[in-house]
Every structure is written in structure tokens, then in C-alpha cells.
Amino acid sequence: MTAQAAQQNTTLAFDHVVAEIAVALQPFKKGEVAITATTDIAQDLNMDSLAVMDLLMELEDKFDVSIPLNMVPEIATVGQLAQTVIESKRGA
Amino acid sequence: MxxxxxxxxxxxxxxxxxxxxxxxxxxxxxxxxxxxxxxxxxxxxxxCGSNNYLGFTFDADCIEAAKQTLDECGTGTTGSRIANGSYHDHKALEQDLADFYGKQHCMVFTTGYQANLGAISTLAGPNDFLIIDADSHASIYDACKLGSATVIRFKHNDPADLDRRLGRLANEPGNKIVVVEGIYSMLGDHAPLKEFVAVSKKHNAYILVDEAHSMGVMGATGQGVVEHDGVLDQVDFITGTFSKSMGAIGGFLVSNMEDFDLLRVACRPYMFTASLPPATVASVRKSLAKLRANPxxxxxxxxxxxxxxxxxxxxxxxxxxxxxxxxxxxxxxxxxxxxxxxxxxxxxxxxxxxxxxxxxxxxxxxxxxxxxxxxxxxxxxxxxxxxxxxxxxxxxxxxxxxxxxx
CATH class of the missing domain: 3.90.1150.10 (Aspartate Aminotransferase, domain 1)
Known part of the structure; x- marks a missing residue:
């Protein structure tokens, strides 16, 4: 696989994961603003810390990965969360 | 700001x-x-919103034991368990609890919160995994923050979910410690411990059970859900508190773990706080003796x-x-x-x-x-x-x- 193709694959995976996370986040939307990679989980959505932990659990099952609670402080945006999922999958 | x-x-x-x-x-x-x-x-x-399950706060014998010790030993120890804060009764209470649970070792902490904070944060090291019930008490969540282990959360009281999450960690070399409670303090439900123990053993994980709300409440002799489910001998660590059924304050950890006493010089919430006042220890010894004499x-x-x-x-x-x-x-x-x-x-x-x-x-x-x-x-x-x-x-x-x- 060329470097370009690998890059392409990662990009696709990233968009796919963001889309899946956006689906899981529908119940927490504030108004009708679309959820994208730059959506800030704490500020742009109606989520408390418990809801964030429950979301991680849901994503662990959806992607069959382990996402430790230790990651929570480092995840601000949907894009960062997607990246965490992708890295967890690679590590698995 | x-x-x-x-x-x-x-x-x-x-x-x-x-x-x-x-x-x-x-x-x-x-x-x-x-x-x-x-x-x-x-x-x-x-x-109707206390945790005074056996009503020991006003038991005449417990009060008398505390009064007598207050006169003999004073109001406080003014020191930590590893300095000047281990009196005869602190050691005797540890022996009482080890006997009660049929385990070799016991550490007594100043609160139940500190027992969980200390046990959980110290037992799991940086390369280890803590797998905790989603509805865990704040002391368990805070222990995870204080410690350095990787923390995974599983669905409340769901052994199949624990099995799945432990399965994902199968190739990880670190030790795994599963943390559950006997009775959960908010909804009052209790853990399916038999199933949790089986899943933990299947994955070679240790299991710690917090019996804070179930000691003196469940099991034929009041050991808690470990006794109710017949798994006392298969559980690696039990923590608990003296501020519920024992009617006072304090916490404990019991175990058969080899080299247990090393925890006394490694566990910061044990080392860096003053020990229980002797009168409190005396009343807890009396509460436990009364429970054992009359389940x-x-x-x-x-x-x-x-x-x-x-x-x-x-x-x-x-x-x-x-x-x-x-x-x-x-x-x-x-x-x-x-x-x-x-x-x-x-x-x-x-x-x-x-x-x-x-x-x-x-x-x-x-x-x-x-x-x-x-x-x-x-x-x-x-x-x-x-x-x-x-x-x-x-x-x-x-x-x-x-x-x-x-």
C-alpha cells in the first residue's frame, strides 16, 4: 500500500468513526447544529460527566475496543474522540 | 475567571x-x-435515611466500651498508623476482623472512603487494570484517579458485560483487578457475586468486594454478600466501613495476599492521616463482638x-x-x-x-x-x-x- 493510500484509508476510517459517534450523540444535541469533528463535547452538547462515561462504554462495544477512563481528560472534541477510538483499535 | x-x-x-x-x-x-x-x-x-443498620450508635455496651477507653487512652492518637497512631486496640481490631472474615490479614483505616482510596489506588500499579462497576461509589472512582492503573468501566451488575470487557484485555500483560460492591448504596441492589467471581477467575483477574452497606446486613453471620453468595474463600480483597452497621467510623481491608504488610508502608491514605481515636476503635470492637455473638x-x-x-x-x-x-x-x-x-x-x-x-x-x-x-x-x-x-x-x-x- 502506498503512503497516499494508507493516508486515504485513515481518512476514511476517521470520517466513518466521526459519523458513528455523531449518531450516538444525537440525544445530546443542543438545537439543530450538526455534530462534526470540531464539536466540543463538553460545551456544544448537553452532556455531564456520567453521560460522557456512558458514551465511551457504548463506543467500546460498537468498535470492540477498550477506551480507558484515563483518556477522558484528553478528549475535548468529537474528532479527538474518534482518533482515540482509531488508536485503540490499532493497539488491540 | x-x-x-x-x-x-x-x-x-x-x-x-x-x-x-x-x-x-x-x-x-x-x-x-x-x-x-x-x-x-x-x-x-x-x-429513615441513616445507615445505622443495626442501631449500634446508641448501644449501651458500645457506649460503655468507648467511655472506658476514652478515660484510659484519651481523645485522639494525634498520629498515623505507621508512627505513634497504632495502639493495642487498633491491632486487636485488625485481628478481630481477620478472624471474622477467616482471612490472614487486615488493615484498619480512618474512614471507609480511605479504605477504598488506599486499597484500590495502591494494589493496582501503572501497568495494571482496574475494571470497575459503572455505579461504583465515589471512593472507588476517586481511588482510580489517585492511582496510576488503566481504568475500564463495565455495566452495573452485569457479569456478561464484565466478561466481554475483560476479554478485550486478554492480550494485555498487566494484572487485572475487578472492583464491585456488595450492596449498592443508592438503589439498594446487590451484586451477583457468584457470577462476578466466576468471570474474574476465568480471566485470571483479582476481585475486590466493598461490603460497606452489606456487612452486618447479609449472609448468615453478617459477612456480607461474599457470605450470602458463598464466595468468601474465592474473593481476593474485601473492604468495608465501620460507619454503617458498626455505628461509628473507620474502614478496613482484609485479604490472604502474600506480603500484605507491605501495603502498610506503601499505601498513602493509610500512612499520611491520623489513626482512629481509641474510643471509636473500642466501640467498633464491641459492635463486631455483639454481631458475632448474636447474628x-x-x-x-x-x-x-x-x-x-x-x-x-x-x-x-x-x-x-x-x-x-x-x-x-x-x-x-x-x-x-x-x-x-x-x-x-x-x-x-x-x-x-x-x-x-x-x-x-x-x-x-x-x-x-x-x-x-x-x-x-x-x-x-x-x-x-x-x-x-x-x-x-x-x-x-x-x-x-x-x-x-x-
Whole structure:
């Protein structure tokens, strides 16, 4: 696989994961603003810390990965969360 | 940004709940009358939201033991367990607890919170994994933050979910420690320990059980859910507290782990705080001795559980699924729950108010708890008041049903 193709694959995976996370986040939307990679989980959505932990659990099952609670402080945006999922999958 | 600006959410929540007419988080007991009664705002009030499961706070023998030790040993140790704070009774209580659980080793901590904080944060190292129940007590979550292990959360009381999450860690070399509680403090349900132990063994994981709310409550001799489920010998670590059924304060860890005593010089919440006052230790030794001499004390507690749980359920309230000394009345609307809580207080009944997001159910809870020291009449009175307030506030939607139940 060329470097370009690998890059392409990662990009696709990233968009796919963001889309899946956006689906899981529908119940927490504030108004009708679309959820994208730059959506800030704490500020742009109606989520408390418990809801964030429950979301991680849901994503662990959806992607069959382990996402430790230790990651929570480092995840601000949907894009960062997607990246965490992708890295967890690679590590698995 | 000011130091306190971060607490905007707490400020708003607290302000909202106070509109019920009182501050549920600022109740002052003006005078304690007994294990089950206090004066609040001048009213004699039935305490139905304590954790005084065996009523030992006012046991004459426990008080006498504490008084005598107070005279002999003074008011406090002024030092840590590893310095000048280990007296004869601290060591004797550790031996008592090791005997009670049939384990080789015991450490006594200054609070139950510190027992979990210390045990969990110290046992799991940087390359290890803590796999904790989603509804774990704050002391378990805080232990995870204090420690350096990787933390994974599994669905509450769900052994199949634990199995799946441990399975994902199969190729990780670190040790795994599963952390569960016996009885859960908010909803009063208890862990399926037999299943949790089987899943933990399957994955070569250690298992720690916090029996804070189940010691002196479950099992033939009061060891807790480990005894109720017949898995005491398969559980690696048990933590617990003296501030519930033992009627005082303090915490413990028991285990058969080799080299256990190394924890005494590695566990910071054990090393860097003053030890329990000797009078407290003496009263706990007496409480434990009384429980061991007379496990029948628990029969009175469970008879009282029947009165409250069955009464509240028959009145038409939605209660926690498993019957036990914690009877959680679910009320969907937090504002309504706060009004009901205040009305109860004004009618001489104290229960705990728990609000989302701090509740595992997502609903507000009127958390009632039962003591062996309650009289049947007290608990019948609580049920009657609850039912009346439930009807008046429209929480009980079917008056005919509720009236019949009362």
C-alpha cells in the first residue's frame, strides 16, 4: 500500500468513526447544529460527566475496543474522540 | 475567571433544589434522641435515611466500651498508623476482623472512603487494570484517579458485560483487578457475586468486594454478600466501613495476599492521616463482638425491611428492584422529589434526597434506609406519611390503590 493510500484509508476510517459517534450523540444535541469533528463535547452538547462515561462504554462495544477512563481528560472534541477510538483499535 | 466560577452547574442545581423550601444538603440535627430519632427544627423526627443498620450508635455496651477507653487512652492518637497512631486496640481490631472474615490479614483505616482510596489506588500499579462497576461509589472512582492503573468501566451488575470487557484485555500483560460492591448504596441492589467471581477467575483477574452497606446486613453471620453468595474463600480483597452497621467510623481491608504488610508502608491514605481515636476503635470492637455473638440482630433488621419495603411498594411507589435495608423510592421529576422530601421533613420524617446526575437510575430518589432499631410502628408511620404526601403531590396516580394500601 502506498503512503497516499494508507493516508486515504485513515481518512476514511476517521470520517466513518466521526459519523458513528455523531449518531450516538444525537440525544445530546443542543438545537439543530450538526455534530462534526470540531464539536466540543463538553460545551456544544448537553452532556455531564456520567453521560460522557456512558458514551465511551457504548463506543467500546460498537468498535470492540477498550477506551480507558484515563483518556477522558484528553478528549475535548468529537474528532479527538474518534482518533482515540482509531488508536485503540490499532493497539488491540 | 474566579475560583468558584467553575461550579456554575452545582450553583444552579443547588439553587433550584432549595426552592422546595429547605436545603436538603444542609439539614441540621439539633439533638440526637436515639438511633432512630432526632430533633430537627424543633420537631421530633424519625431518622429513615441513616445507615445505622443495626442501631449500634446508641448501644449501651458500645457506649460503655468507648467511655472506658476514652478515660484510659484519651481523645485522639494525634498520629498515623505507621508512627505513634497504632495502639493495642487498633491491632486487636485488625485481628478481630481477620478472624471474622477467616482471612490472614487486615488493615484498619480512618474512614471507609480511605479504605477504598488506599486499597484500590495502591494494589493496582501503572501497568495494571482496574475494571470497575459503572455505579461504583465515589471512593472507588476517586481511588482510580489517585492511582496510576488503566481504568475500564463495565455495566452495573452485569457479569456478561464484565466478561466481554475483560476479554478485550486478554492480550494485555498487566494484572487485572475487578472492583464491585456488595450492596449498592443508592438503589439498594446487590451484586451477583457468584457470577462476578466466576468471570474474574476465568480471566485470571483479582476481585475486590466493598461490603460497606452489606456487612452486618447479609449472609448468615453478617459477612456480607461474599457470605450470602458463598464466595468468601474465592474473593481476593474485601473492604468495608465501620460507619454503617458498626455505628461509628473507620474502614478496613482484609485479604490472604502474600506480603500484605507491605501495603502498610506503601499505601498513602493509610500512612499520611491520623489513626482512629481509641474510643471509636473500642466501640467498633464491641459492635463486631455483639454481631458475632448474636447474628439474630439481622433478623430484626430484615423484619423491618419487610415493613418498609412492602409498605412503600403497596402504597403504589416505584421502588428499587431488590429488597434490602436501602429502600429507594423513584420519582421522575427532581423538583417534585424535592417537594416531597421537604413535606416529609415537615411531617417529622427524614430520608435522603438524591438527584440526577448523581443517581444511577437517572431519576430522583427518596432514599429511605431501615435500622434494626426502628420499631414497627415507626416504619408504619413513615409509610403512612409517605403515602399521604405521595397522594397530595400527585406522585401516586391511582388514589383508590393508594388508599387501599394505607
Amino acid at each position: 474566579g475560583l468558584m466560577d467553575r461550579f456554575k452547574a452545582q450553583r444552579e442545581l443547588h439553587a433550584a433544589v432549595k426552592t422546595c423550601g429547605a436545603d436538603p444538603f444542609g439539614v441540621k440535627m439539633d439533638q440526637i434522641l436515639s438511633a432512630t430519632e432526632a430533633l430537627i427544627e424543633g420537631r421530633p423526627t424519625i431518622l 439474630g440482630l439481622m433478623a430484626k433488621l430484615w423484619a423491618n425491611v419487610d415493613t418498609l419495603y412492602d409498605g412503600v411498594e403497596a402504597a403504589g411507589f416505584s421502588v428499587g428492584k431488590q429488597k434490602g435495608p436501602v429502600v429507594a423510592v423513584h420519582i421522575n421529576d427532581p423538583a417534585l422529589a424535592a417537594r416531597a422530601w421537604h413535606a416529609l421533613l415537615q411531617n417529622g420524617v427524614y430520608v435522603n434526597l438524591a438527584l440526577p446526575p448523581a443517581t444511577p437510575s437517572g431519576t430522583a430518589l427518596l432514599r429511605c434506609s431501615v435500622s434494626a432499631a426502628h420499631s414497627t410502628e415507626q416504619l408504619q408511620h413513615v409509610v403512612a406519611i409517605l403515602a399521604r404526601i405521595g397522594r397530595e403531590l400527585g406522585i401516586l396516580g391511582t388514589p383508590a390503590h393508594a388508599v387501599a394500601a394505607e
